[in-house]
Amino acid sequence: MDAPVQPEHDNVGVESAMKAAIVVFPGTNREVDMKDAFERVGASAVMAWHGDAEVPDCDLIVLPGGFAYGDYLRCGAMAAHSPIMKDVVKKANAGQPVLGVCNGFQTLIEARLLPGALLKNASLAFVCRDVHLRLEHAVKPLTGNLAEGDVIRVPVAHGDGNYFADAEMLKRLEGDGRIVFRYVAGPGEPDTRANPNGSTADIAGIVNDKGNVLGMMPHPEDATGPRQQSLDAVPLFAGIVEALS
Amino acid sequence: MSADPNSVRVTPNIAAEHGLTSDEYAKILEIIGREPNLTELGIFSAMWNEHCSYKSSRVWLKTLPTKAPWVICGPGENAGVVDIGDGLAAVFKMESHNHPSFIEPHQGAATGVGGIMRDVFTMGARPVANLNVLRFGAPEHPKTRYLVGGVVSGIGSYGNCMGVPTVGGQTSFHASYNGNNLVNAMCVGIAPADRIFYAAAGAIGAPVVYVGSKTGRDGIHGASMASAEFNEDTEEKRPTVQVGDPFTEKLLLEACLELMATDSIIGIQDMGAAGLTCSSVEMADKGNAGMDLDLDAVPQREAGMTAYELMLSESQERMLMVLKPEAEDRARAIFEKWELDFAVVGRITDSGRLIVKKDGKVQADLPVRPLSEEAPLYNRPWNETPQRPVIAAGDVPAPNSINQALLALIGSADLSSRRWIFEQYDHLVMGRTVQRPGGDAAVIEVPDRPGKGLAVTTDCTPRYCQADPFEGGKQAVAETFRNLCAVGARPLATTDCLNFGNPERADVMGTFVGAIKGLGEACSALDMPIVSGNVSLYNETNGKAVQPSPQIGAIGLIDDLDRTAGIGFAGTQHTILMIGDGIGHLGASLYLREIAGREEGAPPPVDLAAERRHGDFVRGQIEAGNVTCCHDISDGGALVALAEMALASGIGASVAMPHENQPAHAFWFGEDQGRYLVAVEGDGAALQDAANRAGVPTLVIGMTGGDALTVDGASPISLGTLRETFEGWLPRFMAGEPA
Numbered sequence: 011m012d013a014p015v016q017p018e019h020d021n022v023g024v025e026s027a028m029k030a031a032i033v034v035f036p037g038t039n040r041e042v043d044m045k046d047a048f049e050r051v052g053a054s055a056v057m058a059w060h061g062d063a064e065v066p067d068c069d070l071i072v073l074p075g076g077f078a079y080g081d082y083l084r085c086g087a088m089a090a091h092s093p094i095m096k097d098v099v100k101k102a103n104a105g106q107p108v109l110g111v112c113n114g115f116q117t118l119i120e121a122r123l124l125p126g127a128l129l130k131n132a133s134l135a136f137v138c139r140d141v142h143l144r145l146e147h148a149v150k151p152l153t154g155n156l157a158e159g160d161v162i163r164v165p166v167a168h169g170d171g172n173y174f175a176d177a178e179m180l181k182r183l184e185g186d187g188r189i190v191f192r193y194v195a196g197p198g199e200p201d202t203r204a205n206p207n208g209s210t211a212d213i214a215g216i217v218n219d220k221g222n223v224l225g226m227m228p229h230p231e232d233a234t235g236p237r238q239q240s241l242d243a244v245p246l247f248a249g250i251v252e253a254l255s
Numbered sequence: 256m257s258a259d260p261n262s263v264r265v266t267p268n269i270a271a272e273h274g275l276t277s278d279e280y281a282k283i284l285e286i287i288g289r290e291p292n293l294t295e296l297g298i299f300s301a302m303w304n305e306h307c308s309y310k311s312s313r314v315w316l317k318t319l320p321t322k323a324p325w326v327i328c329g330p331g332e333n334a335g336v337v338d339i340g341d342g343l344a345a346v347f348k349m350e351s352h353n354h355p356s357f358i359e360p361h362q363g364a365a366t367g368v369g370g371i372m373r374d375v376f377t378m379g380a381r382p383v384a385n386l387n388v389l390r391f392g393a394p395e396h397p398k399t400r401y402l403v404g405g406v407v408s409g410i411g412s413y414g415n416c417m418g419v420p421t422v423g424g425q426t427s428f429h430a431s432y433n434g435n436n437l438v439n440a441m442c443v444g445i446a447p448a449d450r451i452f453y454a455a456a457g458a459i460g461a462p463v464v465y466v467g468s469k470t471g472r473d474g475i476h477g478a479s480m481a482s483a484e485f486n487e488d489t490e491e492k493r494p495t496v497q498v499g500d501p502f503t504e505k506l507l508l509e510a511c512l513e514l515m516a517t518d519s520i521i522g523i524q525d526m527g528a529a530g531l532t533c534s535s536v537e538m539a540d541k542g543n544a545g546m547d548l549d550l551d552a553v554p555q556r557e558a559g560m561t562a563y564e565l566m567l568s569e570s571q572e573r574m575l576m577v578l579k580p581e582a583e584d585r586a587r588a589i590f591e592k593w594e595l596d597f598a599v600v601g602r603i604t605d606s607g608r609l610i611v612k613k614d615g616k617v618q619a620d621l622p623v624r625p626l627s628e629e630a631p632l633y634n635r636p637w638n639e640t641p642q643r644p645v646i647a648a649g650d651v652p653a654p655n656s657i658n659q660a661l662l663a664l665i666g667s668a669d670l671s672s673r674r675w676i677f678e679q680y681d682h683l684v685m686g687r688t689v690q691r692p693g694g695d696a697a698v699i700e701v702p703d704r705p706g707k708g709l710a711v712t713t714d715c716t717p718r719y720c721q722a723d724p725f726e727g728g729k730q731a732v733a734e735t736f737r738n739l740c741a742v743g744a745r746p747l748a749t750t751d752c753l754n755f756g757n758p759e760r761a762d763v764m765g766t767f768v769g770a771i772k773g774l775g776e777a778c779s780a781l782d783m784p785i786v787s788g789n790v791s792l793y794n795e796t797n798g799k800a801v802q803p804s805p806q807i808g809a810i811g812l813i814d815d816l817d818r819t820a821g822i823g824f825a826g827t828q829h830t831i832l833m834i835g836d837g838i839g840h841l842g843a844s845l846y847l848r849e850i851a852g853r854e855e856g857a858p859p860p861v862d863l864a865a866e867r868r869h870g871d872f873v874r875g876q877i878e879a880g881n882v883t884c885c886h887d888i889s890d891g892g893a894l895v896a897l898a899e900m901a902l903a904s905g906i907g908a909s910v911a912m913p914h915e916n917q918p919a920h921a922f923w924f925g926e927d928q929g930r931y932l933v934a935v936e937g938d939g940a941a942l943q944d945a946a947n948r949a950g951v952p953t954l955v956i957g958m959t960g961g962d963a964l965t966v967d968g969a970s971p972i973s974l975g976t977l978r979e980t981f982e983g984w985l986p987r988f989m990a991g992e993p994a
């Protein structure tokens with residue numbers, strides 16, 4: 011995305027605008043980043059408490075980044091057993107769009123809404139830097155207005171983002187077009203720096219078989235603000251909001 | 256149950272084992288009029304050790320400038336508070352965790368970060384930026400790599416989990432830190448200016464509430480350990496290092512801020528060094544009150560803890576609060592929601608005494624005031640550090656080639672890229688990082704104030720401080736001033752973390768005194784009062800002190816984030832100018848150390864009036880939109896700065912010496928102070944005119960463009976080669992590969 015567009019604020023406050031519910035677990039820490047991203051493109055966002063039995067009425071459920079329960083067990087393992095997750099699973103199975111980013115992706119895997127596993131980074135160290143993602147398959151509405159083949163620059167910030175799927179699962183994911191984002195080298199970058207965590211087949215994000223649950227390790231929400239050094243993810247959020255408003 | 260320690264009769268020997276001198280013990284006897292029991296002795300030793308009482312440094316700290324119209328709260332509270340306009344205040348402080356980080360690098364560094372964040376949110380601020388200063392031993396020392404790995408992972412583990420971006424800092428290596436590394440953590444928070452919380456707790460009868468983690472046996476006597484020097488038995492002190500739990504601290508942060516938004520708290524104090532002892536005494540003392548504590552009510556992690564252990568434990572992630580009586584239920588509900596312990600453990604009294612009960616018995620009964628205010632105060636003897644001779648540039652040999660010298664410098668331990676470190680820190684969480692690590696100062700956008708920026712930096716050049724503590728102290732402040740001006744920020748205030756050796760040695764004390772005088776002079780001249788800080792003494796092993804390291808952290812304001820500058824060249828065919836001039840000062844420089852193999856000579860002098868004039872000029876030019884990038888000239892000199900500007904942008908440059916007043920290596924690698932590099936569109940004449948009018952010297956030294964750095968007609972160094980050299984050293988070192 012060479013010419014990032016400034017986010018528009020035209021439909022702020024419009025009643026029909028999309029509403030996102032962002033689930034906050036103890037230890038979640040990127041919920042404000044996520045709220046900002048949706049608000050920048052005119053959606054409204056409310057926080058949903060992990061201890062509640064139901065997700066508030068909304069168009070999109072978001073599980074944001076952080077360290078739910080400190081990630082002292084497997085990342086996301088405790089969060090997946092929070093009271094609210096029963097309702098998230100129910101609504102996801104009924105077709106409601108769900109987006110999980112970073113710790114949210116880990117939680118979706120632990121809740122078995124997505125297949126595979128997220129292992130420790132191959133470097134065994136936490137990594138925070140910009141990466142480049144290529145949209146492999148457009149899955150509406152969750153990949154927004156990005157077009158297949160688009161490359162966007164967004165940050166990662168995680169210690170356990172090394173996506174693993176066995177050969178059989180990988181074949182299914184590939185065959186069904188469920189590998190949504192892959193890490194690729196940025197302009198002038200060596201290929202060795204493309205994948206920040208050693209994930210299988212450079213996978214950065216996948217969807218479930220119905221295409222309504224998307225999990226990804228990178229943080230598109232931190233590439234939507236005029237001072238965030240990349241606006242590449244604006245079309246992602248803008249497209250989701252257009253589709254769900 | 257452990258045996259009751261209070262059944263042990265306290266002797267002068269036991270007092271000595273608690274780090275108290277015979278004079279200090281005699282004073283205790285005089286204050287309480289009897290022999291203390293062991294718990295009481297422990298309380299005195301915790302309050303009177305160097306770490307808590309500043310007994311060797313207080314006389315000198317008092318000389319530092321701490322006031323300005325924009326300072327809301329200076330030293331003495333958990334952190335300093337500065338008005339940043341728009342109804343907001345910045346709350347910040349830096350603190351050392353040197354000794355624990357050497358003994359157990361991961362947990363030691365992690366709990367240092369946790370402690371400084373607690374200091375900031377205790378005052379009602381949400382932490383928005385962390386920085387850290389790491390000084391390790393020589394790269395070739397067998398322990399260095401292990402310490403770097405542990406400290407960096409520890410800092411990352413805590414800050415990342417808390418969701419507070421770690422945006423900057425400093426890392427260097429020198430053999431003087433072989434047996435005693437430095438880990439200084441700084442945190443900056445933002446609070447409503449009219450809702451700052453303090454420790455004072457003067458409402459008689461009000462409940463004293465304990466919140467956070469349970470108390471265990473960890474960290475007992477941590478503060479005393481931090482007040483003694485190291486020897487071969489240091490490893491045995493590992494059990495005195497606390498273990499951090501950033502998840503609990505994240506909950507504590509959210510719960511405290513939620514409670515602070517209501518009108519419930521009279522006073523609040525975090526339990527840091529010397530835990531329950533220090534927090535209870537300080538709160539009672541500041542409120543001119545007494546306090547009754549019931550230790551049976553303290554949430555405990557293990558069974559059978561004695562009063563002695565409970566009072567001295569340094570378990571992390573705990574707070575002590577005095578609540579308005581009617582607010583108790585509301586507060587309890589908030590802490591229970593966040594699944595944290597909440598216990599009423601005492602009451603404020605008018606007795607002026609700290610009375611500690613456990614198992615129905617009084618375990619300690621001490622007067623509050625003398626515990627803190629009659630702590631010993633020493634005016635330690637000190638020797639002025641001898642002046643070193645100034646080394647003339649002509650007496651320093653030229654390198655075989657300027658290109659080779661540049662590559663050697665940017666590929667050295669101290670000047671190479673810190674990417675391996677800062678990529679392990681989440682520096683982007685909160686989504687407001689405008690300038691990332693790697694520039695002069697990090698810049699964040701102030702939450703809820705779009706377009707308003709806060710610049711934060713930390714600096715010190717210990718080799719200058721060793722050469723001349725006074726000039727080195729001045730330089731530490733001046734360089735933070737320069738870092739802030741270079742991003743277009745208006746410097747506001749500073750915090751200090753003063754790391755020195757054993758103050759009982761007059762030479763070491765002399766370096767401390769010299770540095771304080773230098774800091775004070777610079778802070779006054781540059782209008783950057785010191786609003787908080789920390790002193791760490793006894794940083795030495797077997798009688799050898801670390802280089803004097805008076806670390807300065809500073810913050811500045813950017814009114815309009817559209818008017819700021821980064822270090823990377825922003826386009827080709829831009830004219831590069833040097834702001835400020837010099838004589839090519841190579842004494843105590845990195846060139847002298849790395850290329851000529853000599854650590855000697857006087858450091859570059861700091862002309863504070865020129866420093867201010869140059870900084871104000873540069874900031875004005877950035878605000879006016881006249882420069883396209885800016886970088887201060889510091890370690891390694893002008894050519895190293897140019898290389899960093901090229902690497903940050905991927906745009907090369909051709910540069911030449913504009914005069915023959917100095918040998919080429921002195922011009923390119925000299926470390927004269929008060930200088931910047933800027934680039935402008937066009938020929939730079941307008942900027943030079945403005946500079947002339949402001950009495951600021953400038954030199955046109957080159958032009959941006961191309962994919963190489965070319966010096967004075969020498970062969971070009973490709974950016975690829977520069978990058979490989981600059982990025983290569985630290986990852987190779989950490990992988991154990993040959994340098």
